[in-house]
Amino acid sequence: MCKSHANDQDEAEQAGAGRRSFLRATALIGAATAVSLPQVAKAASAPAEKWRPDPDSHRFTLVVMPDTQYLFDGPSIDKEPVEASLRYILEHGQDDNIVFLSHLGDLTQNGSKAEFTAIGEAFGLLDRQGVGYSVLAGNHDVRSSTDDQRGPTSYLDAFGPKRFAGKPTFGGASPDGYNTFHLFKAAGRQWLVLALDWRLSDKGYAWAKDVIAQHPKTPVILTTHELVYKDDTLSSHGQQLWEQLIDDHDQIFLTLNGHYWPAGRATRENAAGNEVHLHLTNYQNRYFGGAAMIRLYHFDLDRNVIDVETVSPWILGRAAEGINELERQEIELSGDADRFSVPIDFEERFSGFAPVPPRPSRPASQVLIPGTVAYWRFDGTENKAGGDAVTGTVRDLSGRGNHLTLVTVGGGKLTWSADHHPDQPGHGSLEFHGGKPPLKGAYLRTFDGVPLNSATFKAGYTIEAFYRLPDDWDPSHHAWAGLLSRTGTGGAAGKTADDPDEPLATLSLSNDREPQWAVRPLNQEGIATNWGQETPLETWWHLAVVNDGTHTTLYVQGCPVVRNPKASAVGLTSVGLPWLLGGYEYAGKIDQILHGRLGDVRIVERALPVTAFMNR
Structure with a gap:
């Protein structure tokens, strides 16, 4: 995010993580009385299993990684925090039924080849295990004055469509390569992640609308770099996205963006009269540039809720070495903007474009079992x-x-x-x-x-x-x-x-x-x-x-x-x-x-x- 924007924001106060939440984040709550810091570190570095999410379970997790730019800034490149977060996804993929990761842009500070080479190597951890993920360009990844028609860039070289070709979750890209869509299966149905560039051209908007039209019964999660500015407020560009794309497309029920800080949320009613949840998540202003902190969106279609939590796998993994005062506050964020639940009656919310047909009656002959x-x-x-x-x-x-x-x-x-x-x-x-x-x-x-x-x-x-x-x-x-x-x-x-x-x-x-x-x-x-x-x-x-x-x-x-x-x-x-x-x-x-x-x-x-x- 540009420093001129950062000066307009007040830093949120976050409570330090308690012992119980610390252990829950490391999946060790059942052994709370026996866990020591070295054991926590050992758990964080356990061998990863092949990524195989359960496509039918009503409980699944979408992982969100916001701005990582300060970790990839010219000569100051440190990919360990990002790699720690990606390993966390591999290690907890089965327990949390992690189905997808969305990066929200500003992967790098200057958009240079060296910066993209480094973060591209980090994401190779997911490539090697076949994990589905999306990225998108933020204003620091490309020239901020351009839109998705800007042409070749180091971003496109590292994270263009050719990187995702062949992945089972990759649906396709706009001709310019800067907008992509991805499909994953969870809770017995298909879900679509629409990853949009920092600035859409008219062609970009037309492409996005066409993707949604080609998947008329699929709920859509829209990811982009800039949309929500602060609680209950959209930026001017976010307002444009709302008016030109989100409002008239009822399939979009959740949007995720970074760019601004501190974290915030907005809820708006779309043209169909349904709520759209718009979430801002960004921690680059916090210790160690956010330390590649991730947000976990735990969907539960039985309880009709999305439970959201925010953790720092890199700091969790460093616990055995002894963490400093600032790190203790960043292990797991517990403020209202970072740990919350979103109630959604999924069947009702999606009924306008994908109604669940009533179960037909069954003839008596099918019910007359022996005995x-x-x-x-x-x-x-x-x-x-x-x-x-x-x-x-x-x-x-x-x-x-x-x-x-x-x-x-x-x-x-x-x-x-x-x-x-x-x-x-x-x-x-x-x-x-x-x-x-x-x-x-x-x-x-x-x-x-x-x-x-x-x-x-x-x-x-x-x-x-x-x-x-x-x-x-x-x-x-x-x-x-x-x-x-x-x-x-x-x-x-x-x-x-x-x-x-x-x-x-x-x-x-x-x-x-x-x-x-x-x-x-x-x-x-x-x-x-x-x-x-x-x-x-x-x-x-x-x-x-x-x-x-x-x-x-x-x-x-x-x-x-x-x-x-x-x-x-x-x-x-x-x-x-x-x-x-x-x-x-x-x-x-x-x-x-x-x-x-x-x-x-x-x-x-x-x-x-x-x-x-x-x-x-």
Whole structure:
């Protein structure tokens, strides 16, 4: 960056790195009590593994390296800090799933051949391992008065398109060679890095727009040397980039630039009404010209967040030698501008150009796996429109004849709904309008004498259900309703331990909306329970209860819960009475009706693996 710009900036105050963050940065937090400085240095110089990022993991890391110019300044060339950062990428590539590195320009101070030769040699570390990366020209790498039509330069000799030809991440370059684009795969999709010159010509803008147009469903990270000037402020050139390129291209969701200091951020709404996150990162004003400090953008598409941290691998690697007072403050920056999180609902943010198609419904034949004894779903041509009342019989699609009949209480009703879990086979549900006494509503029960009523499942079972509770669900009126339950009491079965009036089996929801499977197994007198965690309102959930003939495990969204008892539980006690959907009996009488929606329900007479659940 030009010194005239630097004088306009106030240096940010950064807190020194604490012991915990120091160890976390070196991936040694698990051994905090035993680590000494020599051990840290040894970890930083461990042999590198071949770069093989996981293209499907929802967690991946983009590394950003800003202005390194003071390390490559005429006779003052020191490439060790850059090499340390590049080795860090190789050494932590697998643990952090590092997919790409972006340098933000001003690689050198004077743009000389010798300077570019030195930094080019440093980047050979990545070339030899096949690591994907991009660079771009800053104002110190080329004549600052020129744009991307300037012609041959030492920058182009060292980092022109010929350097990247053959790399799997290299997408192409503008005819002048100063603008490039790169593609990497992460989280099961393609991402595009658009690396733009210090100053774009009209041809450069046209090229950039064409690249985006040729990748219409690909999210774009734009990198350039100058854009954000300070917090919430763009430079005049940055404003031009916004107006001519970023604003009208919704695929650009993140921009990264250097040039100015201290680090800062801006967020703007584009023409499509979506947020664009614009980040300035530059540490050349700090100790040792920034010491090739890197910023790590940890994407997590499960948590819908980008966690950002800033570390100095070179100083970490020098810890064994004894670091000085200034270096202690630079190991890892912890200020708000350098360690922060960016919440992004990626699916929603990208929906304007790459909407995720809804999962289509699956025919019942695909769901009727061997051992299915009952399968009820609430869609199909026989169903009415959403809001219409359910009448007559709901058929069991398993072929076992376990059909359901409607039971109304107090003049209430049960209605159809088109709402459903996104991974549910059937695209429909039943809406129950119940609560506690005085009872009013409706539920379903199996017919008398059907096979399911007497089944004891001695060899094991899997029971699955989808449900959603509305925002007016109130624990004082709606708690402990059953999604699915078996009628008949413990007392009627001759099992009087615990409460003899409780039903023989019930999959219910507590006052804290915790799913609970409470049953009397064949091999014990008392009630065995499995508990899930609180499930938020207005969200579809999938539950599965799996018994392998010996033990029972409750799963929420395909994940086992913590409160699964270790005690043996064999089969289900039966007195030959019906099963209920949406209803719960106590002491042999209907006591509660569900308030919420119930989707597909399936019962299989064997234990299923998670991969065979209906939401898979």
